[in-house]
Amino acid sequence: MTRPGRTHILSGCPIDYALEIFGDRWSLLVIRDLLVRRKRHFREMMDSDEGIASNILAARLKKLEDWGLIARERDPANRRQVVYALTQKGKELAPVLVEIAIWSAKHDPNTKVNAAFIRRARRDRETLASETVADYLAKLDEAKAR
Amino acid sequence: MTRPGRTHILSGCPIDYALEIFGDRWSLLVIRDLLVRRKRHFREMMDSDEGIASNILAARLKKLEDWGLIARERDPANRRQVVYALTQKGKELAPVLVEIAIWSAKHDPNTKVNAAFIRRARRDRETLASETVADYLAKLDEAKAR
């Protein structure tokens, strides 16, 4: 089994494995963009509010692809464009994103996510399939925008 | 409200808030050490398998303290030593660590965490208080070691 670009010997701890893949400032934001905001193209992700640089975005996409979290193809409708999508492995990070969002909603003094919504997310989490979690997170995103 | 060391304007997205605090290779490993492995001293965290450098560990501890996830005090029994502990804000990251561990256990081909254990973690998660989650994760850690 190839483990791409391994810069440290992994300790065997599950947290360490995950952080080898997405332990940086940008990767989970890319996954959010794909999962929650349904972005598909490079330009769309570049346009997110956080202001990622193109070389960093390109490098993160490559890494996530190398580790099997995303897949890419040339868009047949316009071959200049690449379409990125989460693999199942990538989609299954949805509960991680939910928990992070719940934690942040509680602790970010500037949060715009309402507490009742978060309590519901926590209560219903077990029944959520990953696509529905994506909808959940999308609603969190919309709630934030209000 | 002071927001320590803010290097980017936060987008308002809960994922972005969290990544501002712990979006790096090492911070969640530090939190794991405190929460799961019950480590309390600098030297103990330095000794974790992943091999963090002392300047990075010191910087991460400072950042986590600045953001209110950990607290520190001189150990009255030995004033050379500093005791670090998670605050409530820090402890409430336990469900995030559980989800990351579950994800990794499923996707890390070298995982030593058994699947039945993970299914149980998923099923029981809702009833777990953060201290019990810490025990859970500790058991995951032990299972890994076997």
Place this chain on the structure above:
DNA sequence: AATCATGACTTGCAAATTGCAAGCAAAATG
């Protein structure tokens, strides 16, 4: 067909961060 625009990167370069290993000051131990 030629020209221009678009999209996904790539590149050059400066700033920032990481990592190695030695160093330092305070406190404890022998």
Place this chain on the structure above:
DNA sequence: CATTTTGCTTGCAATTTGCAAGTCATGATT
């Protein structure tokens, strides 16, 4: 008192990040 321990700090090289311009392939327009 001399030595050891602890939690950092520091010097320095390597690596990564971030800004902005550049490049190449493809599509659209004239």
